[in-house]
Amino acid sequence: MKYRKLGETGISVSEIGFGAWGIGGLSNGATSYGKTSDAESRKALRRAFEKGITFFDTSDLYGYGHSERLIGETLKDVREKIAIASKVGFLEHNGPQDFSSKHIKASAEKSLRRLRTDYLDLYQLHSPAMDLLKEGGAIEALQDLKREGKIRAFGISARSPGDGLAAIKLGFQSIQTNFSLVDQRALECGLFGACRARGVGVICRTPLCFGFLAGNYANMEFDSRDHRSSWPPEQRDLWANAYKTFLLAVKKNGDQTNAQFALRYCLSYPAVSSTIPGMLTSAEVDENAGASELTPFSETELAKLQGTYRDHSFFIRKTGTSKAEA
Numbered sequence: 001m002k003y004r005k006l007g008e009t010g011i012s013v014s015e016i017g018f019g020a021w022g023i024g025g026l027s028n029g030a031t032s033y034g035k036t037s038d039a040e041s042r043k044a045l046r047r048a049f050e051k052g053i054t055f056f057d058t059s060d061l062y063g064y065g066h067s068e069r070l071i072g073e074t075l076k077d078v079r080e081k082i083a084i085a086s087k088v089g090f091l092e093h094n095g096p097q098d099f100s101s102k103h104i105k106a107s108a109e110k111s112l113r114r115l116r117t118d119y120l121d122l123y124q125l126h127s128p129a130m131d132l133l134k135e136g137g138a139i140e141a142l143q144d145l146k147r148e149g150k151i152r153a154f155g156i157s158a159r160s161p162g163d164g165l166a167a168i169k170l171g172f173q174s175i176q177t178n179f180s181l182v183d184q185r186a187l188e189c190g191l192f193g194a195c196r197a198r199g200v201g202v203i204c205r206t207p208l209c210f211g212f213l214a215g216n217y218a219n220m221e222f223d224s225r226d227h228r229s230s231w232p233p234e235q236r237d238l239w240a241n242a243y244k245t246f247l248l249a250v251k252k253n254g255d256q257t258n259a260q261f262a263l264r265y266c267l268s269y270p271a272v273s274s275t276i277p278g279m280l281t282s283a284e285v286d287e288n289a290g291a292s293e294l295t296p297f298s299e300t301e302l303a304k305l306q307g308t309y310r311d312h313s314f315f316i317r318k319t320g321t322s323k324a325e326a
Contacts, residue, residue, distance in 0.1 A: 001052025007201030017055035024063025059087035072116035085122035101137035174201035192271035212239035263291035
């Protein structure tokens with residue numbers, strides 16, 4: 001496993017991070033990745049640490065605290081060897097948000113208790129509308145938490161790459177954004193370049209497009225409680241077959257899997273600090289962690305993959321699965 005700096009925060013993170021939305025398990029509605037096993041989730045978390053993964057990204061929204069509790073219970077003995085990021089803002093999936101100073105500070109205390117730690121390495125606002133940050137004292141609350149030693153750095157999980165650009169100007173130390181072979185908006189809008197120029201960390205979420213880029217979901221029906229069931233069948237089919245389009249542009253080398261190919265693309269950009277695929281099993285951990293061992297794509301290969309993205313449309317509709325977007 002290789003490691004990178006999270007911008008200028010002084011925090012080191014593994015190139016492959018552990019996206020912990022899925023291990024939160026079921027909650028009301030199509031809000032997760034379906035039924036999970038806590039025992040398997042704990043095995044996956046421990047296996048991640050064994051494979052050198054030191055960055056764990058969660059939220060108080062995931063399983064309404066259950067994801068945080070699992071991380072706290074499972075990794076408490078190695079707390080000083082890992083970096084934990086959580087998020088705040090959602091009161092319920094696809095529902096109301098609260099970015100008031102009071103809510104942010106109270107939620108931070110609850111997250112700390114669930115995670116069994118006295119500090120968070122990174123605390124992120126969870127998909128706020130940018131106009132909300134002009135009132136309510138959200139940034140001031142994050143600054144207070146940092147001064148108090150309860151968080152080491154603060155960032156934003158942006159609704160869109162464009163929002164990420166706006167957030168840089170407000171002083172956020174890291175930007176979490178959607179980025180994958182089928183969603184290269186962060187690259188096209190200049191977010192990567194702006195973050196690198198200002199020393200802001202970049203965390204790429206949905207690098208496997210909700211698992212579709214692994215190439216295992218063709219013609220698959222999802223449980224009604226799996227958020228992927230809410231996408232139109234045409235969109236799911238488009239994503240399930242998208243990896244083939246990119247493999248026509250750049251062939252895989254050796255034994256790398258489709259998922260490793262997709263993660264390798266994200267890691268080929270120096271601006272990226274970490275990419276956080278969701279992981280539910282030890283086998284997924286092993287596969288995803290292996291992407292860090294691969295060499296970056298060449299400039300020629302990157303140009304071909306970027307051109308493939310520009311020449312095709314991978315979205316039937318503009319909006320994502322939810323305001324949270326993982």
